[in-house]
Amino acid sequence: MTNKIYQFFEYVYLLMAGFAIYAVIINWDVDRDRAYLFLFFVVVAIFMFFFKRRFRKNIEKRRRGED
Secondary structure, three states: OHHHHHHHHHHHHHHHHHHHHHHHHHHOOOOHHHHHHHHHHHHHHHHHHHHHHHHHHHHHHHHHOOO
């Protein structure tokens, strides 16, 4: 059950990245500083997706007894 929760939150980070990309597109011509801030959020969210995914897979390997 907890693996499914972890996996769900991995994809929440991708959803947040998608929203931030939308905000970048909307704010690019209006407020460039805000667009750069959301671009930073895109990078962080994508990084967190891969970080959490790797962390979850390492935990799964440990539970199965592999090393």
